[in-house]
Amino acid sequence: xxxxxxxxxxxxxxxxxxxVINKKGNVKKETEEKILKVIEELNYIPNALAxxxxxxxxxxxxxxxxxxxxxxxxxxIKGIMESASENNLHxxxxxxxxxMEKEINALKMIKEQRLKGALLISAxxxxxxxxxxxxKTLETLDMPLILINKYxxxxxxxxxFTDDIMAGYLLTExxxxxxxxxxxxxxGAKNSIVANNRVxxxxxxxxxxxxxxxxxxxxxxxxxxxxxSYKIIKKHFSNKDIPKGIIAGNNNITIACVRYFNxxxxxxxxxxxxxxxxxxxxxxxxxxxxxxxxxxxxEMGKEAFNMLFNRINxxxxxxxxxxxxxxxxxxxxxxxxx
Amino acid sequence: xxxxxxxxxxxxxxxxxxxVINKKGNVKKETEEKILKVIEELNYIPNALAxxxxxxxxxxxxxxxxxxxxxxxxxxIKGIMESASENNLHxxxxxxxxxMEKEINALKMIKEQRLKGALLISAxxxxxxxxxxxxKTLETLDMPLILINKYxxxxxxxxxFTDDIMAGYLLTExxxxxxxxxxxxxxGAKNSIVANNRVxxxxxxxxxxxxxxxxxxxxxxxxxxxxxSYKIIKKHFSNKDIPKGIIAGNNNITIACVRYFNxxxxxxxxxxxxxxxxxxxxxxxxxxxxxxxxxxxxEMGKEAFNMLFNRINxxxxxxxxxxxxxxxxxxxxxxxxx
DNA sequence: CTGAAAGCGCTAACAG
DNA sequence: CTGTTAGCGCTTTCAG
Numbered sequence: 001x002x003x004x005x006x007x008x009x010x011x012x013x014x015x016x017x018x019x020v021i022n023k024k025g026n027v028k029k030e031t032e033e034k035i036l037k038v039i040e041e042l043n044y045i046p047n048a049l050a051x052x053x054x055x056x057x058x059x060x061x062x063x064x065x066x067x068x069x070x071x072x073x074x075x076x077i078k079g080i081m082e083s084a085s086e087n088n089l090h091x092x093x094x095x096x097x098x099x100m101e102k103e104i105n106a107l108k109m110i111k112e113q114r115l116k117g118a119l120l121i122s123a124x125x126x127x128x129x130x131x132x133x134x135x136k137t138l139e140t141l142d143m144p145l146i147l148i149n150k151y152x153x154x155x156x157x158x159x160x161f162t163d164d165i166m167a168g169y170l171l172t173e174x175x176x177x178x179x180x181x182x183x184x185x186x187x188g189a190k191n192s193i194v195a196n197n198r199v200x201x202x203x204x205x206x207x208x209x210x211x212x213x214x215x216x217x218x219x220x221x222x223x224x225x226x227x228x229s230y231k232i233i234k235k236h237f238s239n240k241d242i243p244k245g246i247i248a249g250n251n252n253i254t255i256a257c258v259r260y261f262n263x264x265x266x267x268x269x270x271x272x273x274x275x276x277x278x279x280x281x282x283x284x285x286x287x288x289x290x291x292x293x294x295x296x297x298x299e300m301g302k303e304a305f306n307m308l309f310n311r312i313n314x315x316x317x318x319x320x321x322x323x324x325x326x327x328x329x330x331x332x333x334x335x336x337x338x
Numbered sequence: 339x340x341x342x343x344x345x346x347x348x349x350x351x352x353x354x355x356x357x358v359i360n361k362k363g364n365v366k367k368e369t370e371e372k373i374l375k376v377i378e379e380l381n382y383i384p385n386a387l388a389x390x391x392x393x394x395x396x397x398x399x400x401x402x403x404x405x406x407x408x409x410x411x412x413x414x415i416k417g418i419m420e421s422a423s424e425n426n427l428h429x430x431x432x433x434x435x436x437x438m439e440k441e442i443n444a445l446k447m448i449k450e451q452r453l454k455g456a457l458l459i460s461a462x463x464x465x466x467x468x469x470x471x472x473x474k475t476l477e478t479l480d481m482p483l484i485l486i487n488k489y490x491x492x493x494x495x496x497x498x499f500t501d502d503i504m505a506g507y508l509l510t511e512x513x514x515x516x517x518x519x520x521x522x523x524x525x526g527a528k529n530s531i532v533a534n535n536r537v538x539x540x541x542x543x544x545x546x547x548x549x550x551x552x553x554x555x556x557x558x559x560x561x562x563x564x565x566x567s568y569k570i571i572k573k574h575f576s577n578k579d580i581p582k583g584i585i586a587g588n589n590n591i592t593i594a595c596v597r598y599f600n601x602x603x604x605x606x607x608x609x610x611x612x613x614x615x616x617x618x619x620x621x622x623x624x625x626x627x628x629x630x631x632x633x634x635x636x637e638m639g640k641e642a643f644n645m646l647f648n649r650i651n652x653x654x655x656x657x658x659x660x661x662x663x664x665x666x667x668x669x670x671x672x673x674x675x676x
Numbered sequence: 677c678t679g680a681a682a683g684c685g686c687t688a689a690c691a692g
Numbered sequence: 693c694t695g696t697t698a699g700c701g702c703t704t705t706c707a708g
Contacts, residue, residue: 002701013679018703026677043478048451049396050701053387053684060430060451069416074407081406081433085440090430090447092398095419102423109428113386113398140381226623259623282620285564285597340685351695356687364693388685391700 001044009042010035021046052114060090061308062110062118066098067224072251072278072297073121076148079301080119087309089116098123098224100130104137117144117308124150125191144311148304150193151321158307160300160322164194167293167326168201168247171275173209174291174334175245180273181211183245186233186253188223195223198249198277217243221253229256242266244336248276255280258288269337279329289331295324339382347380348373359384390452398428399646400448400456404436405562410589410616410635411459414486417639418457425647427454436461436562438468442475455482455646462488463529482649486642488531489659496645498638498660502532505631505664506539506585509613511547512629512672513583518611519549521583524571524591526561533561536587536615555581559591567594580604582674586614593618596626607675617667627669633662 003021007014012031019027020035027035038044052058063080065073077093084091092115094106103123110118118141124130135155138145147159168185175183185202188195199218206213219236221229233256242264248254254276261272268274268288279294307320341359345352350369357365358373365373376382390396401418403411415431422429430453432444441461448456456479462468473493476483485497506523513521523540526533537556544551557574559567571594586592592614599610606612606626617632641660648655 004701014702015679015681015704016677019678022703028677031677045446045450047391047701049387049391050684051703053385053391053686053700054702054704056684058387068406068419069409069412071407074412078407078433081431085433090451092428092430093419095416095423108383112383113428226619230623255620255623259625262625281564282593285568285593286624286626287597287600288624342685352686353688353696354694357694360687362688366693369693385685388700389687391684391702392686392688394700 001042002047006035006038006042006044009038058114058116059088060092060113060115062092062094062106062113062115064094064096064103064106064110064118064120064122066096066121066123068093068095070224070251071280075297076121076301076304079298079303080305081301083302083305083309087305096123100124100127100134104133107137107141111141111143115143117146117312119146119148119304119308121148122150122152124152124193125189126193126196127191144308144315146304146308146311148300156319158311158320160303160307160324162194162295162300163323163326164197165201165204167277167295168198169205170201170326170328171247171277171291171293172202172205174275174328174330175247175273176205176209176211178273178335180245182214182217182243183247184217184219184243185247185249186219186221186229186257187249188221188253190220192223195220195249202247221249221256223250223252226252226256226259229253230259233257233260242272244272246272246274248274251276251278251280254278254283254290258283268333269335273334273336275334289333291331291334292329293326294329295326300324339380340385344373344376344380344382347376396452396454397426398430398451398453400430400432400444400451400453402432402434402441402444402448402456402458402460404434404459404461406431406433408562408589409618413635414459414639414642417636417641418643419639421640421643421647425643434461438462438465438472442471445475445479449479449481453481455484455650457484457486457642457646459486460488460490462490462531463527464531464534465529482646482653484642484646484649486638494657496649496658498641498645498662500532500633500638501661501664502535503539503542505615505633506536507543508539508664508666509585509615509629509631510540510543512613512666512668513585513611514543514547514549516611516673518583520552520555520581521585522555522557522581523585523587524557524559524567524595525587526559526591528558530561533558533587540585559587559594561588561590564590564594564597567591568597571595571598580610582610584610584612586612589614589616589618592616592621592628596621606671607673611672611674613672627671629669629672630667631664632667633664638662 003014003017007017017035020032067073081091096102124134145157147157151161187199203213221232229252248257266272275291277293279292341352341355345355355373358370405411434440462472483495485495489499525537541551559570567590586595604610613629615631617630
């Protein structure tokens with residue numbers, strides 16, 4: 001079934017059928033009604049492939065994500081999907097497992113599919129080699145692209161980012177405000193840009209409040225794995241006094257941390273104050289109500305989609321970078337109760 | 339940049355270029371090398387739209403899911419994506435929020451895009467109207483389609499399903515084996531097919547063990563919402579003795595239930611035995627180690643993809659329906675310790 | 677208001 | 693081993 005058959009059955013030309021499908025007007029009421037009726041009867045659905053090829057553009061966007069099972073990304077994804085569907089756009093997802101090779105490959109596939117645009121949550125680490133490769137791929141991509149979460153310098157793309165430095169600062173300050181001075185931060189891997197920015201915020205707060213920083217209090221766990229983070233935390237704190245203030249660097253690390261504290265019978269508000277990046281709904285449901293800094297992932301997704309939409313519709317607008325203001329949600333876990 | 343330009347630059351015809359792109363052979367080594375070099379230099383990437391239109395088939399499959407933030411589906415999705423990427427297929431996702439209208443719309447869009455096939459996790463409830471509509475949509479879809487999780491009778495589709503009746507039976511039996519006879523099941527909405535099957539398994543076990551079923555022990559909560567389930571549970575159990583045995587009907591209900599027990603200081607293994615459908619990783623990490631029945635969602639995703647792949651490659655193989663055998667994982671929460 | 681026809685970029689049958 | 697050419701199904705310009 002195709003447009004030609006419909007045209008024949010209606011005794012009109014394909015052009016006319018095309019006009020009514022695309023609501024272009026300039027069609028007599030009667031003919032339009034006749035065509036609509038035949039389309040309905042035949043269950044005819046236009047071929048998007050052909051339309052896209054003809055129009056030289058597709059109605060699909062691509063989204064590249066490190067891990068579709070991580071609740072943070074999951075929320076971003078939901079935001080993107082909602083907005084995309086409101087705008088009749090389809091979404092192809094690529095999961096990279098935080099692997100740069102897969103990420104670059106996904107980008108190439110997006111190019112190959114001639115998608116309308118792309119959203120990228122890069123897994124780029126502090127690696128010059130990967131950075132160069134990514135930049136090169138991005139350059140040849142030649143399509144509207146929005147960066148989410150991971151800022152990459154010297155690249156002319158819009159993006160919506162979290163202000164990790166500020167977030168780190170806020171959490172640290174929340175602890176300092178509660179008389180803490182011995183504060184450990186459990187952040188992501190050493191080569192992770194986000195992990196390092198969070199530490200910078202932490203350090204800035206220490207400087208502003210004239211407190212000395214102890215290097216042993218900066219612990220590099222693993223953003224991508226509860227299990228690995230758990231091992232690192234356990235190893236680091238064995239046979240050691242645990243600092244009274246703890247900052248967990250992301251959702252996975254928080255869970256690892258809560259688990260470790262449970263095991264060692266370390267109580268929040270009594271033995272330790274725990275604050276964290278990312279607001280994990282389940283933890284709240286389970287009564288582990290932590291003071292957190294939240295980045296509103298779903299809103300980030302929607303925001304990123306809007307940026308892409310604007311960029312698609314007007315390639316010449318100036319580059320726009322939004323830094324989402326992290327929201328400090330105080331739930332009491334930053335205190336030690338007497 | 340297109341195949342014609344590449345051909346011109348190489349002084350060959352488009353056919354030859356096409357041959358080397360698609361590794362069809364029958365090209366002299368030298369010419370092949372020359373073409374490959376030019377492609378590389380020009381960063382030429384073939385237009386998948388055109389290829390697909392020409393070949394009358396696309397390299398994209400569609401996946402329709404009720405909720406991309408639900409950990410169960412998230413695992414299914416990951417399984418699908420892994421397998422798809424291994425087979426160089428792209429995946430468009432549609433989120434339905436368990437809304438049949440959105441589901442049917444997603445199916446129509448899949449048709450419009452002329453995708454290679456589709457995987458459907460339907461949100462169909464016990465509604466004749468919706469069922470008819472879905473069947474009609476599916477009939478006109480005319481492409482390989484695999485059902486996941488939700489069996490729909492009288493429909494000629496392959497599928498991978500959970501054996502919810504058996505799963506319900508296993509959990510109930512685990513409690514009965516531990517001297518429980520007063521057992522409540524917190525299942526999904528009354529019109530949910532899965533919810534009802536789980537209850538059937540529950541009832542079957544009661545019959546087999548000659549125990550009387552109390553209607554008040556079958557509680558219809560909400561598969562799709564922790565919050566709603568929590569409210570229902572709270573309301574139902576207020577001013578009542580809580581049965582010693584509890585079966586939570588899915589991951590969301592389990593969390594609501596654990597929350598409620600925490601609040602009322604009801605202790606598992608002491609006041610109550612709690613067993614559940616779905617294995618939630620986070621709960622285990624947090625030390626809430628429940629006896630569960632698991633359906634291996636990631637494997638289900640991979641299995642479903644394989645089925646789709648087979649169906650795409652051979653439309654005439656007989657219909658294949660896999661019922662994943664639910665795995666009972668005993669972790670001790672089915673007991674009351676003295 | 678309508679139709680004819682050129683093209684979108686690629687594949688594949690056919691001819692050589 | 694290589695080239696010519698007819699589509700794939702649709703949009704869009706141009707002419708009427």
